[in-house]
Amino acid sequence: MRSKVEGLQVGEQNKEWRIESRLAQIGSIEEPVTGAVNYPIYQATAFRHPRLGQSTGFDYARTKSPTRKVLEDAAAALESGDAGFACSSGMAALQTVFTLFSQGDHLIVSLDLYGGTYRLLERIMSKYGVTASYVDTNDLDGLEQARQTNTKAVIIETPTNPLMMITDLEAVSKWARTHGLLTVVDNTLMTPYFQRPIELGADIVVHSATKYMGGHNDVLAGLIVTKGEELSQEMAILHNSIGAVLSPSDSYQLMRGMKTLALRMERHESNALAIAKFLQSHPQVAEVFHPGLEDHPGYATQRKQSSGNTGIFAFKVTDARYVEPVLRHLNLIAFAESLGGVESLMTYPAVQTHADIPEEIRKAVGVDDRLLRFSVGIEHIDDLIADLSGALEAARQEVEGGQGA
Numbered sequence: 001m002r003s004k005v006e007g008l009q010v011g012e013q014n015k016e017w018r019i020e021s022r023l024a025q026i027g028s029i030e031e032p033v034t035g036a037v038n039y040p041i042y043q044a045t046a047f048r049h050p051r052l053g054q055s056t057g058f059d060y061a062r063t064k065s066p067t068r069k070v071l072e073d074a075a076a077a078l079e080s081g082d083a084g085f086a087c088s089s090g091m092a093a094l095q096t097v098f099t100l101f102s103q104g105d106h107l108i109v110s111l112d113l114y115g116g117t118y119r120l121l122e123r124i125m126s127k128y129g130v131t132a133s134y135v136d137t138n139d140l141d142g143l144e145q146a147r148q149t150n151t152k153a154v155i156i157e158t159p160t161n162p163l164m165m166i167t168d169l170e171a172v173s174k175w176a177r178t179h180g181l182l183t184v185v186d187n188t189l190m191t192p193y194f195q196r197p198i199e200l201g202a203d204i205v206v207h208s209a210t211k212y213m214g215g216h217n218d219v220l221a222g223l224i225v226t227k228g229e230e231l232s233q234e235m236a237i238l239h240n241s242i243g244a245v246l247s248p249s250d251s252y253q254l255m256r257g258m259k260t261l262a263l264r265m266e267r268h269e270s271n272a273l274a275i276a277k278f279l280q281s282h283p284q285v286a287e288v289f290h291p292g293l294e295d296h297p298g299y300a301t302q303r304k305q306s307s308g309n310t311g312i313f314a315f316k317v318t319d320a321r322y323v324e325p326v327l328r329h330l331n332l333i334a335f336a337e338s339l340g341g342v343e344s345l346m347t348y349p350a351v352q353t354h355a356d357i358p359e360e361i362r363k364a365v366g367v368d369d370r371l372l373r374f375s376v377g378i379e380h381i382d383d384l385i386a387d388l389s390g391a392l393e394a395a396r397q398e399v400e401g402g403q404g405a
C-alpha cells in the first residue's frame with residue numbers, strides 16, 4: 001500500500017539543471033510507477049483514501065489533480081516561486097489573483113494594459129469596490145502620486161503590449177515592498193525563459209499560458225506562481241474555491257508545448273528583432289516599438305532584467321490607409337487576434353485587442369489607427385520579410401493609385 005501511495009507523489013526536478021533541461025524534462029521524471037517518459041493524463045476527479053485519516057495527497061480534482069500538479073510544480077520552479085496554480089485561462093488566473101483584494105482596495109496598474117485585464121478590472125472588479133489607477137509603472141514619481149492609503153498592489157506588464165513599454169521590475173518591487181504593496185507581474189510576453197520577476201522581487205507572476213508557454217495556439221490556459229508561504233496558502237484557497245482550474249488533458253497539452261519553450265523563444269526573438277530592424281528602415285514605416293532596438297527608451301532596463309526579447313513588437317505605418325491593404329495582402333502571416341504561437345500573426349490593436357479600452361486612453365498611450373502588432377512566429381526569416389515587404393508594396397500601390405481611400 002505504501003509504495004502505491006508514494007507512486008502517486010510527484011517528484012522534484014534537479015534544481016541545478018539549466019532552464020532548457022528543466023523545460024525539456026517537464027513530467028518525464030515524475031512517474032515512478034511505470035517510468036513513462038511523459039506524465040500521464042489522470043482523468044480521475046475522485047481519489048481513494050487508503051484508510052481513514054489518510055490521503056494519497058489527492059482527494060478531489062478541483063483541489064489537486066496529478067497531471068495538473070506536475071505542471072504547477074514545473075511552473076513554480078521555472079518562475080523561482082514557491083507554488084504554482086494552473087487555471088482554465090489567463091483571465092481565470094488574473095481573476096483568481098484579483099480576488100485577493102476586497103471592497104475598498106485600490107490597485108496601481110500598468111498603462112497600455114492587456115485589454116481583457118482592463119475590462120476585468122473596470123467592468124467586474126469595480127462592482128466589488130476594487131478600484132484601479134493606470135500609470136506608467138516605470139515612473140516612480142508617478143507611482144508615488146498614484147498611491148493611496150488603500151493601495152494594495154502594483155500590477156505590471158513588462159513589456160506592455162502593444163507599445164512595448166518597459167518597467168524596471170527590481171526598482172518597482174522594491175518601492176512596492178517599502179509601502180507594503182504586493183507586486184504582481186503578468187509575464188506572458190517574456191516567459192520564465194527570458195525573465196523571472198520573482199527573482200527581481202515580485203510576489204506573484206501570472207501567465208496567459210495560451211500564448212508562449214503553450215506556444216501552438218491550441219490550448220487555452222493560465223498560470224499563477226506565488227512567492228512566500230502565506231501568499232501561496234491563500235492562493236491555494238482562492239484557486240480551489242473559485243474553481244477555474246485547468247483540466248488534466250489541457251495540463252498535459254500545455255506541458256507538451258512548454259518542453260520546447262527554449263527553442264521557440266530563441267527563434268521568436270531572432271526573427272522579431274530582424275524584422276524590427278528591417279521595418280526601421282522601411283519608407284512606409286514611421287516608428288518601430290521593440291525593446292531590443294538601441295533607441296528604445298526601455299532598452300537598458302530590458303537588457304538588465306531579462307536575458308532576451310520576446311517575439312512580439314509593434315510598428316506604425318506612415319499612413320493609416322496602408323493598414324487595410326497590408327492585412328489583405330499578407331499570405332504567410334495571418335491576420336488574427338492572439339500572440340505567442342509558432343505561427344506568425346498580425347493584429348490591429350485599435351479594433352481588436354484594445355477595442356474595450358476607451359479611445360481617449362488608447363490614443364493617449366499611442367494605440368492609434370496606424371499601429372500594427374506583430375507576433376512573429378518561428379517560420380523562416382526570409383519568407384516572413386518577403387511576405388511583409390510584398391504586402392507593404394501592394395498597399396503602397398493601391399493607396400497611390402487612389403483605390404485605397
Ligand SMILES: *Cc1c(COP(=O)(O)O)cnc(C)c1O
Pocket residue numbers: 089090091092114116117157161186188189207208209210211220221222
Ligand atoms: C492573452 C493575455 C491574457 C489573457 O489570457 P487568456 O488565456 O486569453 O485568458 C492576459 N494577459 C496577457 C498579457 C495576454 O496576452
